[in-house]
Amino acid sequence: MKRYLLLLLLLLPLSAIFAQKLIDTGGTGYSKTSVNTAIFRSNAIVTHQNIQYIAFYDGNGYMVLGKRSLGSDNWTLCVTQHRGNVRDAHNVISIMVDGEGYLHVAFDHHDNRLNYCRSVRPGSLILGEPEAMTGLDEERVTYPCFYRLPEGDLLFTYRSGASGRGNLVLNRYDRKSRRWYRLHDVLIDGEEERSAYWQMFVDKKGNIHLSWVWRESWDVATNHDLCYARSNDGGINWVNSHGERYSLPITAKNAEYACLIPQGSELINQTGMSADRKGNPYIAGYWRDQGSDIPQYRLVWFDGLSWQQQQVAARKTPFSLSGGGTKMIPISRPQVAIGEKKERSIVYYLFRDVERGSRVSLAKKILGSKSGWEVIDLTPFPVDAWEPSFDTELWKNKQKLHIYLQRSSQGDGERSTDLEPQPVYLLEYE
Numbered sequence: 483m484k485r486y487l488l489l490l491l492l493l494l495p496l497s498a499i500f501a502q503k504l505i506d507t508g509g510t511g512y513s514k515t516s517v518n519t520a521i522f523r524s525n526a527i528v529t530h531q532n533i534q535y536i537a538f539y540d541g542n543g544y545m546v547l548g549k550r551s552l553g554s555d556n557w558t559l560c561v562t563q564h565r566g567n568v569r570d571a572h573n574v575i576s577i578m579v580d581g582e583g584y585l586h587v588a589f590d591h592h593d594n595r596l597n598y599c600r601s602v603r604p605g606s607l608i609l610g611e612p613e614a615m616t617g618l619d620e621e622r623v624t625y626p627c628f629y630r631l632p633e634g635d636l637l638f639t640y641r642s643g644a645s646g647r648g649n650l651v652l653n654r655y656d657r658k659s660r661r662w663y664r665l666h667d668v669l670i671d672g673e674e675e676r677s678a679y680w681q682m683f684v685d686k687k688g689n690i691h692l693s694w695v696w697r698e699s700w701d702v703a704t705n706h707d708l709c710y711a712r713s714n715d716g717g718i719n720w721v722n723s724h725g726e727r728y729s730l731p732i733t734a735k736n737a738e739y740a741c742l743i744p745q746g747s748e749l750i751n752q753t754g755m756s757a758d759r760k761g762n763p764y765i766a767g768y769w770r771d772q773g774s775d776i777p778q779y780r781l782v783w784f785d786g787l788s789w790q791q792q793q794v795a796a797r798k799t800p801f802s803l804s805g806g807g808t809k810m811i812p813i814s815r816p817q818v819a820i821g822e823k824k825e826r827s828i829v830y831y832l833f834r835d836v837e838r839g840s841r842v843s844l845a846k847k848i849l850g851s852k853s854g855w856e857v858i859d860l861t862p863f864p865v866d867a868w869e870p871s872f873d874t875e876l877w878k879n880k881q882k883l884h885i886y887l888q889r890s891s892q893g894d895g896e897r898s899t900d901l902e903p904q905p906v907y908l909l910e911y912e
Contacts, residue, residue, distance in 0.1 A: 501911060501912060502860055502909060502910060502911045502912070503909075503910040504861075504887070504907050504908075504909055504910075505555050505557075505907060505908040505909075505910065506555075506905060506906075506907055507536060507548055507557045507559065507905075507906045507907065507908060508557055508559060509538065509540065509546055509548065509557075509559050509905075509906045510540060510541060510903035510904060510905055510906060511538040511539060511540065511541075511546075511888045511890070511903060511904055511905075511906045512538075512539040512540060512541055512542075512543060512568045512903060513888065513889060513890045513891055513901040513902065513903055513904040514568070514569070514891060514898040514899050514900065514901055515568060515569060515570070515571040515867075515890070515891070515892055515893070515896075515898050515899075516571045516867040516868070516869065516890045516891070516892040517539060517566070517568045517569075517570070517571045517572075517573055517574055517890075518538045518539055518574075518575075518886075518888055518890055518906075519865075519867060519868040519869050519871070519886070519888055519890040520571055520572075520574050520869055521752060521753065521754065521814065521815040521817065521869035521870060521871060522574065522625055522627065522681075522752045523574045523575065523576055523871045523886075524576050524578075524627035524628055524629065524682075524871075524874075525576065525577055525578060525628070525871060525873065525874060525875075526538070526575070526576075526577070526871040526886035527577075527871070527872070527873045527884060527886050527908065528577055528578055528579055528630075528873055528874070528875050528876075529552065529579075529873050529875050529876040529879075529884075530579035530583055530875070531583070532551055532552050533549050533550070533551060533552070533605065534549065534550055534551075534552055534873065534876070534884070534908075535547065535548065535549045535577060535579060535585060536548040536549070536557070536886070536906070536908070537575045537577045537587065538575065538886075538888065538906050539566055539568045539575065540561065540903065541902070541903035542565075543565045543566055543567070543568040544561050544562060544563075544564070544565050545561075545562045545564045545565065545566060545575055545587070545589055546559055546560065546561050546562065547559070547560050547562060547577075547585070547587075547607040547609070548560070548607070549605075549607060552876075558607070560607035560608065562607075562608075562609055563609075564589060564590075564597075564599065564609065564612075565590075566589050566590035567590055567592075569896070569898050570592050570896055571892060571896065572591070572592035572624060572625075573589070573590045573591060573592050574589070574591075575587065575588075575589040575590075576588050576589070576626050576627055576628055577628065578628030578629070578630055578636055579630070579875075580630070580634055580635070580636050580655060580657045581630075581633060581634015581635065581657045582604055582634065582657050582660075583604030583605050584600050584601050584603075584604055584660075585600060585601040585606070585607070585609075586598070586599075586600045586601075586628055586636060586655070587599045587600065587609060588626035588628070588638070588640075589626075591623045591624050591625070591626055591640070592624055593622050593623070593624050593643075593644060594621075594622070594623065595620060595621055595623065596612075596614065596615065596620040596621075596623045596626075596640075597612050597623075598612060598613060598614070598615055598626075599611065599612055599613065600613075615638065615653055615662040616653060616662055616663060616664045618664060618667070619642050619651060619667060622642055622643055622644070623640045623641070623642065624640065624641045624648070625639075625640055625641050625752070626638065626639075626640045627639045627640070627682065629682055629683075629684045629690070630684065630875060631684060631688055631716060632684075632686065632687070632688045633657075633688075634657045635654060635655055635656055635657050635716070636654070636655035636657075637652065637653070637654055637655075637665075637682075637684070637690070637717055638652070638653040638654075638655065638662070639651065639652055639653075639669075639680070639682060641677065643672075643677065644677075644700070645677060645697065645699075645700045645806070647672060647674055647675075647676075647677060648672055648677035648678075649667075649668045649669075649670065649671055649672055649677070649731075650666075650668070650669045650670040650678055650680060650694075651664075651666065651667060651668070651669070652664075652665045652666040652669045652717055653665060654716065654717060665717045665718065666717070666730065666731070668731045669720075669730065669731060669732065670694065670731060670732045670733075670737075671731035671732065671733050672696075673733055673734070675698070675734075676696050676697060676698045676699075676734065677696075677697055678694040678695070678696060678697075678709075679694055679695050679696075679697055679705070679751030679752050680692060680693065680694035680752070681693055681694070681752060681753055681754055681755045681765070682755070683755045683756050683757055683763070683874070685756075685757040685761055685878070686759070686878050687761060688714075688716070689712060689713070689714050689757065689761050690712065690713040690714075690716070690717055691710075691712055691755060691757050691763045692710070692711045692712065692713075692720075693708060693709060693710045693711075693740065693755050693763065693765045694708075694709050695707060695708055695709070695743075695749055695751050695767075696709070696734060697751065698745065700806040701804060701805060701806060702750075702751070702803045702804065702805065702806070703745065703746055703748075703803055703804040703805075704745050705743075705745065705747075705749040705750070705751050705803075706743055706744055706745045706747070706749060707739055707741070707742055707743050708739070708740045708741040708743060708749075708765065708767065708782060709732075709737040709738060709739055709740060710722065710723055710738050710740045710763060710765075710784070711728060711732060711737070711738065712763070720732065722738035723738060723740070723763070723784045723789070740765065740782055740784070740789045741782050741789065741791060743769050744772070747769045747770055747771075747772070748768070748769055748770045748777040748801070748802060748803045749767070749768075749769040750767060750768050750769070750777075750803070750811075750815050752815065753765070753766045753767040753768075753815045753816055753817070754766045754815070754816055754817035754818045754832075754870070755818065756818050756819050756820045757820065758820045758822070758827045759822055760786065762783060762784050762785060762786055763783065763784050764781060764782070764783040764818055764820055764829065765781070765782040765783065765818075766779070766780070766781060766815075766816040766817060766818035766831060767779075767780050767782065767815075767816065768780055768813070768815075768816065775800040775802075776797055776798065776799065776800045777797065777800075777801065777813070778793050778794070778796070778797050779793065779794035779795060779797070779813075779816055779831070779833060779845075780792070780793055780794060781794055781818065781829060781831065783849075794816075794831050794845050794847075794855055795845055795855050795857050797813070797835065797837060798837065799812060799836065799837055801813075805894075805895060806895065810867065810892045810893060810894045812835070812836040812837075813833065813834065813835045813836065814833050814834035814835070814867075814868065814869040814870065815833075815869050815870075816831055816832060816833040816870070817831075817832040817833075817869075817870040817871070817872060818830065818831050818832070819832075819872065819877050819883060821881055822881075823848065826848050826849065826850055826851070827848070827849045827850075828846065828847070828848050828849075829845075829846065829847050829848075829849060830844060830845075830846055830883060831844065831845040831846070831847075831855075832844055832870035832872070832885065833845070833870065834865060834868055834869065834870070838857075838859060839859070839864055840864035840865060840866055840868075841859040841860070841861045841862070841863065841864055841865065842859065842860040842861045842865055842868070842870070842885070842887065842909065843857060843858070843859050843860065844857070844858055844859075844860055844911070845857045846858075860885075860909060860911060861887070861909070863889075864889070865887065865888070865889045865890070866889050866890060866891050866892075866901075867890045867891050867892040868887070868888065868889060868890055870885060870886075871885070871886045872884060872885045872886070873885075882910070882911075882912045883910075883911040883912065884908055884909070884910050884911075885908070885909040885910075885911065886906075886908070886909075887906070887907040887908065887909040888904050888905070888906045888907065889901075889904040890904065
C-alpha cells in the first residue's frame with residue numbers, strides 16, 4: 483500500500499496530489515475476469531448517512547461485503563455465505579442501501595433465477611438467504627441494478643430474456659412496508675426482435691433518467707441509436723425530453739432518439755449517465771463516425787431545448803466490436819458525473835484507455851467554456867480490464883467522487899486469464 487501511495491505522489495502533477503487518495507480495503511478481489519469491475523454494477527460502492535459500503539467477489543468466488551465510516555481508512559469486511567460464477571463477467575454484484583439502512587444485494591445473474599438478499603438489520607453486513615422480490619418473471623434475470631429515490635425507497639431494474647430478445651422490468655421497494663412491488667412488467671419492449679441495453683440515473687429531485695441503445699441480436703455489432711425517457715413520478719409514467727408522455731411500453735417505434743447511430747459503428751452498450759441541477763440528462767458513450775475506424779468517447783446531453791453531442795478528447799487507435807460475450811476492449815466504457823460551479827455545469831468523465839497506459843483517467847470540462855477537455859490520470863499504474871463505478875449517492879449529496887478500484891483482466895468471449903486476486907481499493911477524488 484505504501485509503495486503505491488509513494489508512486490502516486492511521485493508521478494502525479496502537483497495540482498492533482500492533494501485531490502485524490504488511495505485507500506486499501508484490506509481485501510483482494512477475483513481478477514481472472516472483469517466480474518468485479520464491469521461498469522453495469524449499480525452500485526459497487528454506496529453511502530448511507532455516514533457509512534460507506536462496498537462489495538466484491540474474493541479469489542474463491544465468495545461475495546465479500548465491507549463498510550467504513552466516511553473519513554476513516556479502516557474497513558470492516560465480511561465474507562458471506564454466497565458464491566457466484568465469477569468466470570462469467572456478467573454475474574456482477576450490485577448493492578444499495580434503503581432509507582432505513584438495510585443493505586440490498588443482487589448477484590450472480592446471466593439469464594438465470596433471481597439471486598436477491600438483504601441485510602438482517604440496518605447497518606449489518608450479515609445477509610439473509612436469497613428471496614423473491616415480486617415472484618413474477620424472475621426466472622431469467624440479467625443486469626440487476628438498484629437505484630435509490632430521495633425518500634429512501636428503491637428501484638430495481640433487470641433484463642428478462644436473452645440478448646437481442648429481452649425486455650426491461652422495473653420494480654419498486656417500499657421502505658415502510660419493506661416489500662417490493664411491480665411497476666412495469668415491460669417498460670421497454672424489444673417486441674421479440676431486439677433488446678434495450680440501458681443506463682439509469684436518479685437525480686436529487688427524484689427524476690428518473692433512462693437511456694439505452696437497441697441491439698438487434700446477440701452480436702454487439704448490431705448496437706444502434708441512443709434513446710431517452712424520463713419519469714417524474716417515481717417510475718409510474720414516462721415522458722420524453724420535452725415532457726410528452728409515452729404510451730407504454732416503449733418500443734423502437736415510439737422511442738425518442740437522442741442520437742441516430744447506425745449498426746456497425748462500434749457503438750458500446752451500458753455506459754453511464756447523470757443529470758445537472760436543472761434536471762437535464764447527460765449520457766456518456768463511444769462510437770465511431772462513418773468514414774473513420776477510430777471509436778471516440780462522446781458526451782450527449784439535452785440542454786433544455788435540444789440534444790447536443792461533443793467528442794471527449796481525441797483517440798488515435800482503431801478497434802472493432804463484434805461477436806457475443808464479454809469483450810476484451812482496449813478502452814473501458816465511460817462513466818459521467820455532473821458538478822456545478824457558478825451556474826455552469828462541470829463534466830467529470832471517467833474512463834480507461836490503452837493509449838494512456840490503461841490507467842484510471844479523468845476528463846474534465848466546464849460546459850459552455852471555450853477551453854478544451856483537461857485529461858489527467860488518477861493512477862500511475864495500469865488497471866487492465868477495469869471499468870469505472872463510483873458512489874452515486876455520495877456524489878449527489880456531497881459532490882465527492884469515490885471510485886471502486888481493482889486491477890482485473892478479461893479474456894475475449896467469457897474466457898478467463900491467470901491473473902491472481904488483486905487488492906481492492908477505494909480511490910477518493912475530491
